[in-house]
Amino acid sequence: MAGKKRDKERERAFLDNGSKLLEKLITYCNGRPIPIRSYSCEELERATNNYNPSHLFHRDGKYEWYNAVSAKMSTHNNVLKLIECCLETQIPISVYESAANGSLSGTFNVTSDHDGAQHQREPLSWQSREIAHAISYLHTAFSRPIVHRDIKRGNVFLDQHDVAKLTKFSLSILIPECETHVEDDVCGTALFLCPNYTTTSYITEKVDVYSFGSFLLELLTRQKLHYLLRTDYFDVEDFEDDIKKFTINELVDPAILVGEGGSVLQQLQCVLQLAVICIEKDPEMRPTMVDVIKELRKIERFIL
CATH class of the missing domain: 1.10.510.10 (Transferase(Phosphotransferase) domain 1)
Structure with a gap:
């Protein structure tokens, strides 16, 4: 029963967080692969070792940034590319290309x-x-x-x-x-x-x-x-x-x-x-x- 309840919560979150938007993106792309794919909760948990603190490299207010996915897909070399998302959680999760050395907020050059x-x-x-x-x-x-x-x-x-x-x-x-x-x-x-x-x-x-x-x-x-x-x-x-x-x-x-x-x-x-x-x-x-x-x-x- 706990598993069914969890699945229903994820389905509701997915709908609330923008599955309709993803459907529109697919339509606009005329059947071609959309540039942003959707991760499941399990995939992100594996990628971050269950959100292990050792993967955490930046906090910004209520947001946390984890090193997990290594990718190089930016259309501009100096813009951090959004490549994936997870809509199954209450607060949607965004996945960007790797920024292994963190933010400039805590240090000068x-x-x-x-x-x-x-x-x-x-x-x-x-x-x-x-x-x-x-x-x-x-x-x-x-x-x-x-x-x-x-x-x-x-x-x-x-x-x-x-x-x-x-x-x-x-x-x-x-x-x-x-x-x-x-x-x-x-x-x-x-x-x-x-x-x-x-x-x-x-x-x-x-x-x-x-x-x-x-x-x-x-x-x-x-x-x-x-x-x-x-x-x-x-x-x-x-x-x-x-x-x-x-x-x-x-x-x-x-x-x-x-x-x-x-x-x-x-x-x-x-x-x-x-x-x-x-x-x-x-x-x-x-x-x-x-x-x-x-x-x-x-x-x-x-x-x-």
């Missing part, structure tokens, strides 16, 4: 040599450029631009080769065809939210540009924004204006710059200037993500 010595990786050679590519892809690769709305370190995962992957698209929204913006409730992460969006509820691609600028500032300073704002440097209300007054030497921990040559310092100063432009209060003053990528490439070539 620190790596270890073979001898165990830690060192800082160059910010431009890693997360900033790769995530800029991912955001630009969302903005330009489809008939209607997709705005992520929650660009931050906690939504960037790393695969086994430390390739940065943008994920967590639950707040993403499409801009309607032939429209320049869409209106929606304000949601996202404080300090990464575009001021114009919070006052008007208007969403454009420039909302993501602002968040990316804040993301860049965290990478450059190796400080979380809310820690940076606790200093005497900045007024929360005028953060975008206050940041313009400082050089890279004044914002970055001096220990990070020890031994760096003048060209690297100039490069970092250029990145700071780019971040400042991205968080301009007026969205029209911000660059597009395509322009951001061009500028990052130009800055990289500066020291090559």
